[in-house]
Amino acid sequence: MPPFRSGLLKRKSSNKESNSSDSEKVPDQSDEGSGDEELIQGALNGEDDATDSEHEEESGAASDQEQDAVLFDDSADSTFGDDEQVDNDSEGSSDLTDSEEESGDENDGSSETDEESVDSGAESGAVQTPSGVSDASDTEKKDTKQKPRKTRQAKPKSETTEASIDRLADTIGKASVKTQPVEKKDEYESGDTSDEEDRRTTVGDVPMWWYNEYPHVGYDLDARQVLRPPQRDHIDDFLKKCEDPDFWRTVRDPNTGQDVVLSKQDLELIRRLREGHVPDPTHDEYQPWVEWFSREVLATPLRAFPEHKRSFLPSRSEQQQIGRIVHALKMGWTKTRKQLAEERRKKREKQFYNLWGSSEADPAQRGLQRHIPAPRRALPGHAESYNPPPEYLLDKQEMKEWDKLSETPWKRKYTFLPTRHSSLRAVPAYERYTRERFLRCLDLYLAPRAIKMRLTITADDLVPKLPSPRDLQPFPTTEVLQFKGHTELVRSVDFDPTGQYIVSGGDDGTVRVWECSSGRCLRTLRAGAGAGAGVARVGWAPSAALALVAAAAGRALLLLAPGAPAVAARLAERTDRLLEAAPPQHDVTVDERTSSCAQWQHVAPEQWAQGVRISIQHFKPITHLAWHARGDYVCVTLAEAASRAVVVHQLSRRRSQLPFSRNKGLVQCALFHPTRPQLFVATQRVVRVYDLVKQELVRKLLTGAQWISNMAVHPGGDNLLVSSYDRKCIWFDLELSSKPYQTLRLHGGAVRSVAFHRRYPLFASAGDDDKIVVSHGMVYNDLLQNPLLVPLKQLRAGGRRSELCVLDLRWHPAQAWLLAACADHTLRLYA
Amino acid sequence: MVSKKKKKYSSGEGAQFMTRKAALKKLQLSLKDFRRICILKGIYPREPRNRKRAQKGAGGIKTLYHTKDIKFLLHEPIIWKLRELKVYQQKIRRARAMREYKQMKKYLRDHPQINIDHIVKERYPTFVDALRDLDDCLTLCFLFSTFPSLKKVPRDQSMLCRRLTVEFMHAVIAAKALRKVFVSIKGYYYQVELEGQTITWIVPHHFSFQPQSKDEVDFKIMSTFVDFYTMMLGFVNFKLYHSLNLVYPPKLTAAFSADTDKDLIDEHVYVAERIAAMNMSLSKVAGANEAEDLPEIDIFNTEDEDPQKLEEAKLEAEKVKKLKTMFKGLKFFINREVPREPLVFIIRCFGGEVSWDRDHFVGATFDESDESIAYHIVDRPSMDKQYLSRYYVQPQWVFDSVNARTLLPINQYLMGAVLPPHLSPFVDKTKDQVYIPPEERALNDPDFKPLDGNESGTDIEEASDEDKDDEEEEDSEEDGDAEAALAKQYQQEVEEDSTSDEDDSVDPEKKKLAKEKKKAMAVTAGVPHKEHPYQKEIEDKQAFRLREKLVRKKHRNLYKSMKAGQEKRKKEIWLLRKKRRLHDEKVKEEKKVEKRKQKVQALEASA
Incomplete structure (x- = not known):
C-alpha cells in the first residue's frame, strides 16, 4: 500500500475515534505537521487545542471546551427559541451565505424532513471528508466548506447535554486511556461508523418532526426527557434581531433546534473558506517536505498500527507461481538473467577448433579462381634500424633534397627518415605506423592484382653464351703494317692467290701492287688516266694459272698484268700468251643490247706495255666487279644501268653477256657462287640467287636491311654475309631459310665491306666507324648444327676522312691476316 | 536466314571483367557491405590485360573484378546474413526513433554475429x-x-x-x-x-x-x-x-606459487x-611424447641436387639447431626500463630463463639478487648496485646475438657503451650488388678489419687497408669480396706469368728477327717487357662488349634497363661507401685531436 494511501486510511480511522480518544491522534498530528515540532505538539495536545480552536476534529477534548463556551450563549438564546426555528437555522447553516434571508422562510414539516434527510445524507458523506481537510494539504475545497457545518452540528448536542457530555467526556477520556490497545486492534474491524459520531441527540435515527408535538426531544441516559430548546416565532426573531448584537452570527442547529452563536474563530474560518484559503490559518502550505517513508530504517515505527496478518503470511498464489518458476529453473526450461547473460557472452566468444583436421583439403574447396596471393611487404634494410650504420643517415645535402620533396614524398629515397637512437629506451613510437597498416589493408582489398612475371635472369644471361675468343685463335689482333703510297683514299684491295702480293686501287686513279711481307710498292699502274676517274674496284684473278688483275676504272674494265717483279716471270709470260691472241670469233652473234652495253676494245701496244691486257668499255660506270672462282668470268655491276646493271664477261671467249632482261631494282653488287653455277645479285633490299645454267631465279633472300652495301659468300657456298648501310651485317644460311640467320649489329656506322677468310672460319666487317670487327663464323658440315658466330676482336682502323673510314677488306688466302683499304690513303695489315 | 550478330564484349576480356558498380548491382549490396564481404572473402580487383576492352570500351580507370569472383560471391551465405543485418539495423533505428529504448537495448544486446x-x-x-x-x-x-x-x-x-x-x-x-x-x-x-x-x-x-x-x-x-x-x-x-x-x-x-594461498578473486x-x-611453460596434453626433438636430418644423395647444396643445407640445419638452444641454461634479468615483452619472448624462444622486478610485472620467477644470473639487461648509463657475477649488457646484444646465431662478445654492448650499429638480418646477402656495411663484413669473416679500429698503433695498416679497398671499389664493385680477391690473385699470377716469359707475344717472327738483329749488333741488358696489368681484363671486357651487341633485339630494351638498374645500384653502393669513409675519417680525426689534447693536458699536468 503506497504511503499516501495508508495515510488516508489512517486519517479515516482517527476521525472515527476523534471524540473518544486523544492519544490516538498523536500520530495523525505528527503526520501532517513537520518534524519535531509536531511531535511536541502531540505530546502537549491539550494545551495546544485550548489555544487553537480550529483543531476541533483532531482533538475532541479541545472542541468540547470550546463548545462549552458557545453553549453559554446558546443557552441564553434557547429560552426564546422554539423547535421550528432550529430547522430554519439549520437550513441557513447549510447555506451560510444567505442564512439571513432564509431565516424568514418558514418551512412546512414535509419540506423540513426532506431537508433533514438530505442533510443527514450530506453529513454522512461529509463525515469522511473533513478528516482529509486537516490531514492532507490537497483536499478538495468542497470538503473544507462542509467542515464548519459539521462542527456546529456537534455543538448543540453538547450544549443540551452539557452535564452528560461532561461526564461522557470524562468517561471517554478514561476509557480511551484504558481501551487504547483494544481499540487499536479492532480499529479496522469495526468498519466505518463515522455516520454516528456527530449525533448529539439521543432520539436515534428518526425524523425530528416526530417530536413536533412534544416538548422534549428524546431522553438522556437516566431516562429523563431532554427538553426541546424554546422555539421562537418571527416576532421573537425580529426582537432578537433588534436586541441581540450577536444575532447576525447566530445559527440554528437543525438536529437539536438550538441556536448557536458562531465564535470569532468560526467566522474567520468561514471567511477563509469563502476566499478559498486553507481553513487552518496556521497551516503552512509551503512547509518543508519530510520524507517519512524513506529507505532509512527508523528506530520507532512511523505507523502505530499493526500490520495485517496478510502481510505476514506468504501469498499462496504467489507461492504457486514462484514454485512453478523454480521448477522451470530446476528443469532448465527457463534461465536466470545471469545465466542468459553468460550464455550470450559465451555465444559471442569465438570458439576455435581443429579447422583443418588431419586430412588434406580437397583442391576443389577453394572457390576463388586464379587466385593471386598478395605480395608480401618488403623486409626492412639496414636504414630502418633504430641504430643504423652512419652511412645510412642522411647528410646535409640529402636532407636538403628530402625537404625539397616534402610535397611529393613518394619520390624520396626512403619512406621514412633514417634516425639514430643512442639506446633502445630512447626509441619513440613510429608516428605513421597505424597509417601504414591501414594503407596495407587498403592495398589488400583495393589494389588490382595481376601476375607479372618477374625476371629471374640477370642482365648477363641475356648476352648469348659464346666461347671465349681466346679459344678461337688465330685471328688478327694488332695492326702490323701500313702500306703508304696512294695519294687519295683507297677504294679497293685484293690479295693474289698465293698471298704474296697485294693489289690496291684508289681515287688517285692508280692500281698499285705491293709486296705483302715487306710493304713495298712493287708497281704502280695508271689505270684511270684515260677516264679521269679513280679506280673503283680491283680484283686479282683467283686462278693460280693467271697473273691478271681486274680493275674497274670509271666505265672501263681493265685487265692488267701485275708485272714481272710481282709475279713469277713464267706465269706472267703464259698469261700474256693467252691474252695476246684474240680467240676466234664465236658463232653466236652478239645482239645490239649487249654490244651497246659493253665493248671489247683492242689494246694499243703502248697500253700493252703499260700492262693493260684487255680493256672493256661500258656504257655506265662500274661499281663492283667479281671474279668467278675459275678465273674465266668476271661479273661487273654498273651504276644506274637498269636492266643491264649486271654484265658477265668471259675472258676466254672475249664475250659479254647480259643475264637479266628486266630491271629488278638498284643492283648493288653481284657475286658468283664459289662452286655452283649460281649468281648472287644484291639489289637495294634483297638478294636474289640465280641459277646460270637453268637461267632461273633460285631464291630470294629478304635481308631486312634498308640498303645493302656489299656482300660476301662463304667459301663453302652455303652461307652469305650481307652488309648494309644501316649498320647491319646479315648472315644467311642458305640451307636454312631465306630469312636472315642472324643479324649482327656490330658497328656504329654504315658497314661498307665484309669478307670471309678462305681457310679459317673468320670473317670481318668494316665501315664508317673506325672499328674493324673480326668475327668467328664457323660453319659445320653437320646440317643440323647452325653456324656459330662469335665476334672476336675490334681492331682500330685508320683515321677517318669525311665520314669514310674503311672501304674494303680482304683476308690473306692462307694466313689469318686482314687487309683493310682505309680512307686515309693507306692499306693496313692486321695480324 | 541471317545469323544473329554477336554482341560486342559478350565474350573475351569484356565478359571476363565487371566494374565495381556492376558488381554492386548484381549482388544487391550497398558499397559498405560489399567492401566488408570483399575483405572477408578475400576478393580483390584484377588488373586486365587490356583495360579498354575489359571496361567494355569505357574510358577512365575503373575498379574491375573478375565476373567469376562476383559470381562466387553470389553464392556466399554471408550475403544473406548481411541483408538480415541491414533489417536488424533498421529495427534498432526504428526503436530509437520511437523512443523505445528498452527494445532498442534488447536489440543491441542480441545483435546477431556473423560466423565466418x-x-x-x-x-x-x-x-x-x-x-x-x-x-x-x-x-x-x-x-x-x-x-x-x-x-x-x-x-x-x-x-x-x-x-x-x-x-x-x-x-x-x-x-x-x-x-x-x-x-x-x-x-x-x-x-x-x-x-x-x-x-x-x-x-x-x-x-x-x-x-x-x-x-x-x-x-x-x-x-x-x-x-x-x-x-x-x-x-x-x-x-x-x-x-x-x-x-x-x-x-x-x-x-x-605460495603467495597465492589466499582465495583468488x-x-x-x-x-x-x-x-x-610468457615466463612459464604451458601445460601439455597428457600422455604426449616428451622427447620430441626433431630427428637428425638424413641426407640422401638425390641425383638432381648437387652435393654442395646438400652440404649447405646440412650446415644451415646445424646452425639452426644451435640457435634454438643458444640461451639454454643462461639466466637473464631484465631491468625496469627495458621493454619486457620482446626480450622475454626472444630469450624464452632460445631456451633462456628470464625474470624481472617483481613489482614491474607479474610472473617474475627470481629476484635481482639471484647469484646465478648470467646477464643483466640494462638500458641506462649506470647503476648503483652491480653484481660481479654477471654481465651488464644492453638489450641490443640480445638482438644482435640472435641474428649472429652465437653469443657475441659483450665488450661492445656493456652498460653505457656506445653501441655498434644494429644491422638488419633481412638483407639478402646472396644477391649481388648489395652494400654490406663493414660491421657485417667483420662478422662474416674474422680476418676483415673494420676501418674504424680502436687502436692508434694500426693507423698505417688501416690506411693501406683503405687503399686496397678503394682499388677494389674501382674495379670490382659489383662483385663480392671473394670475387674481388680471386680476381686480384689471378691478376698477380698473370703478371708473374708475363714477367717470366715475355717472349710469348703476339707475332713471334718479327720479334725474333728483331732479337737476332740486336744480337748481331750488341748485347744489352734486356728490359723486361711489362705487360699492362689489366690487359686480360681489358680484352675480356672488349669481348664482352662485342658479345653484348649480340643481345637479341627482343631483349635489347630489357637488357638496357637492367644495365641501368645495375648502374644505379652501383652508384648507391659507391655513395654509401664514400659516406662511410668520410665518417670514419672524421671519427679518426676527432680521436686524434682528443688524444693530442689529452697528451697536452698530461704534459701540462706534469710540468
Whole structure:
C-alpha cells in the first residue's frame, strides 16, 4: 500500500475515534505537521487545542471546551427559541451565505424532513471528508466548506447535554486511556461508523418532526426527557434581531433546534473558506517536505498500527507461481538473467577448433579462381634500424633534397627518415605506423592484382653464351703494317692467290701492287688516266694459272698484268700468251643490247706495255666487279644501268653477256657462287640467287636491311654475309631459310665491306666507324648444327676522312691476316 | 536466314571483367557491405590485360573484378546474413526513433554475429596456406592488441587480439621457431619458421596508438580485417597448439606459487596475466611424447641436387639447431626500463630463463639478487648496485646475438657503451650488388678489419687497408669480396706469368728477327717487357662488349634497363661507401685531436 494511501486510511480511522480518544491522534498530528515540532505538539495536545480552536476534529477534548463556551450563549438564546426555528437555522447553516434571508422562510414539516434527510445524507458523506481537510494539504475545497457545518452540528448536542457530555467526556477520556490497545486492534474491524459520531441527540435515527408535538426531544441516559430548546416565532426573531448584537452570527442547529452563536474563530474560518484559503490559518502550505517513508530504517515505527496478518503470511498464489518458476529453473526450461547473460557472452566468444583436421583439403574447396596471393611487404634494410650504420643517415645535402620533396614524398629515397637512437629506451613510437597498416589493408582489398612475371635472369644471361675468343685463335689482333703510297683514299684491295702480293686501287686513279711481307710498292699502274676517274674496284684473278688483275676504272674494265717483279716471270709470260691472241670469233652473234652495253676494245701496244691486257668499255660506270672462282668470268655491276646493271664477261671467249632482261631494282653488287653455277645479285633490299645454267631465279633472300652495301659468300657456298648501310651485317644460311640467320649489329656506322677468310672460319666487317670487327663464323658440315658466330676482336682502323673510314677488306688466302683499304690513303695489315 | 550478330564484349576480356558498380548491382549490396564481404572473402580487383576492352570500351580507370569472383560471391551465405543485418539495423533505428529504448537495448544486446569459420577454411584449404598468409594477420593483430576501445573498434576485439597474439607467441616459444629479430624505428620485426614457412611480423613500439584523423585512417576497414584475422589466428593457434601437444586454451603447468594461498578473486584473470607474462611453460596434453626433438636430418644423395647444396643445407640445419638452444641454461634479468615483452619472448624462444622486478610485472620467477644470473639487461648509463657475477649488457646484444646465431662478445654492448650499429638480418646477402656495411663484413669473416679500429698503433695498416679497398671499389664493385680477391690473385699470377716469359707475344717472327738483329749488333741488358696489368681484363671486357651487341633485339630494351638498374645500384653502393669513409675519417680525426689534447693536458699536468 503506497504511503499516501495508508495515510488516508489512517486519517479515516482517527476521525472515527476523534471524540473518544486523544492519544490516538498523536500520530495523525505528527503526520501532517513537520518534524519535531509536531511531535511536541502531540505530546502537549491539550494545551495546544485550548489555544487553537480550529483543531476541533483532531482533538475532541479541545472542541468540547470550546463548545462549552458557545453553549453559554446558546443557552441564553434557547429560552426564546422554539423547535421550528432550529430547522430554519439549520437550513441557513447549510447555506451560510444567505442564512439571513432564509431565516424568514418558514418551512412546512414535509419540506423540513426532506431537508433533514438530505442533510443527514450530506453529513454522512461529509463525515469522511473533513478528516482529509486537516490531514492532507490537497483536499478538495468542497470538503473544507462542509467542515464548519459539521462542527456546529456537534455543538448543540453538547450544549443540551452539557452535564452528560461532561461526564461522557470524562468517561471517554478514561476509557480511551484504558481501551487504547483494544481499540487499536479492532480499529479496522469495526468498519466505518463515522455516520454516528456527530449525533448529539439521543432520539436515534428518526425524523425530528416526530417530536413536533412534544416538548422534549428524546431522553438522556437516566431516562429523563431532554427538553426541546424554546422555539421562537418571527416576532421573537425580529426582537432578537433588534436586541441581540450577536444575532447576525447566530445559527440554528437543525438536529437539536438550538441556536448557536458562531465564535470569532468560526467566522474567520468561514471567511477563509469563502476566499478559498486553507481553513487552518496556521497551516503552512509551503512547509518543508519530510520524507517519512524513506529507505532509512527508523528506530520507532512511523505507523502505530499493526500490520495485517496478510502481510505476514506468504501469498499462496504467489507461492504457486514462484514454485512453478523454480521448477522451470530446476528443469532448465527457463534461465536466470545471469545465466542468459553468460550464455550470450559465451555465444559471442569465438570458439576455435581443429579447422583443418588431419586430412588434406580437397583442391576443389577453394572457390576463388586464379587466385593471386598478395605480395608480401618488403623486409626492412639496414636504414630502418633504430641504430643504423652512419652511412645510412642522411647528410646535409640529402636532407636538403628530402625537404625539397616534402610535397611529393613518394619520390624520396626512403619512406621514412633514417634516425639514430643512442639506446633502445630512447626509441619513440613510429608516428605513421597505424597509417601504414591501414594503407596495407587498403592495398589488400583495393589494389588490382595481376601476375607479372618477374625476371629471374640477370642482365648477363641475356648476352648469348659464346666461347671465349681466346679459344678461337688465330685471328688478327694488332695492326702490323701500313702500306703508304696512294695519294687519295683507297677504294679497293685484293690479295693474289698465293698471298704474296697485294693489289690496291684508289681515287688517285692508280692500281698499285705491293709486296705483302715487306710493304713495298712493287708497281704502280695508271689505270684511270684515260677516264679521269679513280679506280673503283680491283680484283686479282683467283686462278693460280693467271697473273691478271681486274680493275674497274670509271666505265672501263681493265685487265692488267701485275708485272714481272710481282709475279713469277713464267706465269706472267703464259698469261700474256693467252691474252695476246684474240680467240676466234664465236658463232653466236652478239645482239645490239649487249654490244651497246659493253665493248671489247683492242689494246694499243703502248697500253700493252703499260700492262693493260684487255680493256672493256661500258656504257655506265662500274661499281663492283667479281671474279668467278675459275678465273674465266668476271661479273661487273654498273651504276644506274637498269636492266643491264649486271654484265658477265668471259675472258676466254672475249664475250659479254647480259643475264637479266628486266630491271629488278638498284643492283648493288653481284657475286658468283664459289662452286655452283649460281649468281648472287644484291639489289637495294634483297638478294636474289640465280641459277646460270637453268637461267632461273633460285631464291630470294629478304635481308631486312634498308640498303645493302656489299656482300660476301662463304667459301663453302652455303652461307652469305650481307652488309648494309644501316649498320647491319646479315648472315644467311642458305640451307636454312631465306630469312636472315642472324643479324649482327656490330658497328656504329654504315658497314661498307665484309669478307670471309678462305681457310679459317673468320670473317670481318668494316665501315664508317673506325672499328674493324673480326668475327668467328664457323660453319659445320653437320646440317643440323647452325653456324656459330662469335665476334672476336675490334681492331682500330685508320683515321677517318669525311665520314669514310674503311672501304674494303680482304683476308690473306692462307694466313689469318686482314687487309683493310682505309680512307686515309693507306692499306693496313692486321695480324 | 541471317545469323544473329554477336554482341560486342559478350565474350573475351569484356565478359571476363565487371566494374565495381556492376558488381554492386548484381549482388544487391550497398558499397559498405560489399567492401566488408570483399575483405572477408578475400576478393580483390584484377588488373586486365587490356583495360579498354575489359571496361567494355569505357574510358577512365575503373575498379574491375573478375565476373567469376562476383559470381562466387553470389553464392556466399554471408550475403544473406548481411541483408538480415541491414533489417536488424533498421529495427534498432526504428526503436530509437520511437523512443523505445528498452527494445532498442534488447536489440543491441542480441545483435546477431556473423560466423565466418567456413570462410577461413575456404580461403585457406590447408594449414600451410594459412601460415603462408599470416604476415599481415599477425602485424594487424599485434597492432590492435595495443588499441584502446574506439568507436569502430570494440573493446573485446582488441582484447581478443591480445589474447590470440599472446597465445601465438607461446606457440612460437614452444616450437622454438624464432629465427630473426630486428629493432627498427617502426617496431620490432620477428621472423619465425613454422612448418617450413617463414612468417614475419612487426610489433610496434610502446604507445603506438595515436588518434588518427578520419581521412588518414579508417578504423572500420581495419576492424573488418581484424574480424577475419582473429578468426584465422585463432584456428592457426589451435592447430599449432595441437601439433605441439599443448592444451589449447593455454594453461600453465606450474602450480600457483605460495603467495597465492589466499582465495583468488578471479582465477581466470590471474591465469591470463601469468600467461601474458610468457615466463612459464604451458601445460601439455597428457600422455604426449616428451622427447620430441626433431630427428637428425638424413641426407640422401638425390641425383638432381648437387652435393654442395646438400652440404649447405646440412650446415644451415646445424646452425639452426644451435640457435634454438643458444640461451639454454643462461639466466637473464631484465631491468625496469627495458621493454619486457620482446626480450622475454626472444630469450624464452632460445631456451633462456628470464625474470624481472617483481613489482614491474607479474610472473617474475627470481629476484635481482639471484647469484646465478648470467646477464643483466640494462638500458641506462649506470647503476648503483652491480653484481660481479654477471654481465651488464644492453638489450641490443640480445638482438644482435640472435641474428649472429652465437653469443657475441659483450665488450661492445656493456652498460653505457656506445653501441655498434644494429644491422638488419633481412638483407639478402646472396644477391649481388648489395652494400654490406663493414660491421657485417667483420662478422662474416674474422680476418676483415673494420676501418674504424680502436687502436692508434694500426693507423698505417688501416690506411693501406683503405687503399686496397678503394682499388677494389674501382674495379670490382659489383662483385663480392671473394670475387674481388680471386680476381686480384689471378691478376698477380698473370703478371708473374708475363714477367717470366715475355717472349710469348703476339707475332713471334718479327720479334725474333728483331732479337737476332740486336744480337748481331750488341748485347744489352734486356728490359723486361711489362705487360699492362689489366690487359686480360681489358680484352675480356672488349669481348664482352662485342658479345653484348649480340643481345637479341627482343631483349635489347630489357637488357638496357637492367644495365641501368645495375648502374644505379652501383652508384648507391659507391655513395654509401664514400659516406662511410668520410665518417670514419672524421671519427679518426676527432680521436686524434682528443688524444693530442689529452697528451697536452698530461704534459701540462706534469710540468
